[in-house]
Amino acid sequence: MTFTYPLFDTPLIGIYFIVLAFMFGAILASFITCTAWRVVRGEDWKLGHSHCDTCGHELSTADLFPIVSYIALKGKCRYCGSKVPPRDLIFEILLGLLFAGTLALHGSIDAAVVAALALEMLLLGLSLADWDSGVIPDGFLAAILVVWILTAGFRTDVQKFAIEGVIVFLCTGILMAIGTFIAGSIKKAKLSYGPAKLSMCLMLFLGFRGAVIAAVAGILLGIFFTLVCKSKKRKISLAPAISLAFIFAFLLKDALVLLGARIPF
Numbered sequence: 001m002t003f004t005y006p007l008f009d010t011p012l013i014g015i016y017f018i019v020l021a022f023m024f025g026a027i028l029a030s031f032i033t034c035t036a037w038r039v040v041r042g043e044d045w046k047l048g049h050s051h052c053d054t055c056g057h058e059l060s061t062a063d064l065f066p067i068v069s070y071i072a073l074k075g076k077c078r079y080c081g082s083k084v085p086p087r088d089l090i091f092e093i094l095l096g097l098l099f100a101g102t103l104a105l106h107g108s109i110d111a112a113v114v115a116a117l118a119l120e121m122l123l124l125g126l127s128l129a130d131w132d133s134g135v136i137p138d139g140f141l142a143a144i145l146v147v148w149i150l151t152a153g154f155r156t157d158v159q160k161f162a163i164e165g166v167i168v169f170l171c172t173g174i175l176m177a178i179g180t181f182i183a184g185s186i187k188k189a190k191l192s193y194g195p196a197k198l199s200m201c202l203m204l205f206l207g208f209r210g211a212v213i214a215a216v217a218g219i220l221l222g223i224f225f226t227l228v229c230k231s232k233k234r235k236i237s238l239a240p241a242i243s244l245a246f247i248f249a250f251l252l253k254d255a256l257v258l259l260g261a262r263i264p265f
């Protein structure tokens, strides 16, 4: 099932959808950063209005417009005037740009791009949760599997997608579990299997070639993030590295297709 819109044939329609994707990304970023924050603090992520972290005042709808509210209120709480960290604003702009870029590269609205946007949102949430708490919450991984189940059936290449995905899923699981076990034995510490589980879930969405690209990018980014965490003397968080590697592999595939390269992975 594909809804193809003439992104490159009719620039105005293309721009309309890309702007819409940016706004959608910004709105979902404020939702997911709030969710991640609540999960990390053990609060119920579903219920309750957002509130100011300093004064506890409940935020009104007018305070919750992504990007616009932050700029209008000059980065301060409307009620107590305390400074709101720019982190949320940065992630709203980031996810907005990522959504817009993903749609622009993909050029049509189908199951693959819907899955990509949903994953980008979930990856932002679980990366923030991992960075703040050192744990990748299982709830986010379950949500990734739900995205796979809901979107796989709508793909035109469902059979190839499912078979390759499951093979890569199993291989990644075995390799990463062995790697985690060996690294844990050398360090004489019990390492989390969170990064292994996350990699497995994401590999479901990539074919063989995409998986190789994601694995290489993941190893390089993993080393980079390990060095950054060590230099900051903080617990090593690998979720951001794994997330970026996956998004890179996904976008590269679309970029190559766009450029006319015959790499149908």
Ligand SMILES: [Zn+2]
Pocket: 052, 053, 054, 055, 056, 057, 077, 078, 079, 080, 081, 082
């Ligand atoms: Zn306040």
